[in-house]
Amino acid sequence: MLPIMLPIYKYWRVPYYLAGCKMYDVFASKENMDTSYVMSKDKALETFPMLKSDGLVGAVVYYDGQYNDSRMNIALIILIMSAVKHGTFAANYCEVTKLNKDGNSKLNGARVKDALTGDEWDIRAEGVINATGPFSNALLTLDNPSHKPIVQPSSGIHITLPNYYSPRKMGFLDPAMSDRRVIFFLP
Secondary structure (H helix, E strand, C coil): CEEEEEEEEEHHHHHHHHHHHHHHHHHHHCCCCCCEEEEEEHHHHHHCCCCCCHHHHHHHEEEECCCCCHHHHHHHHHHHHHHHHCCCCCCEEEEEEEECCCCCCCCEEEEEECCCCEEEEEEEEECCCCCCCHHHHHHHHHHCCCCCCCCCCCCCCCCCHHHHHHHCCCEEEEECCCCCCCCCECC
């Protein structure tokens, strides 16, 4: 669990951001997360000494979860190995080139291409799950060429800064960028 501070430069934004963070608290569940709170201007400047003080009225702090994705990957590998042991076929470095449908236009598999060998084959399945993350639009377009995109990919840049920019145990979110993006500083 990581506290993240949002600086606030207009008084009317205090209840606005606090309400949003309280909704986040509700969705996150109270079992493992602390709840968001308002931080005074003085405490915000003490916590983040490099913060612009002109016009600062305070801050809202919310808590975000963290997880170790390497453990998730290990669990996924174990799940795949177990599925293979029970008769499932697993393939890596493969690209779906076509979605296969039955006579009722129900998806029942896919045509795949091995990126290493160039071999192609069909995979039949009773259920098809699109778990392609940021590549979902490409797969949806295979199913329906006129499909409108549902995923808006974004990109980010990670920069390492000296430790005096922020405390070791708190992140920072600046939602006031002129181009409508946000900046995160995470320890």
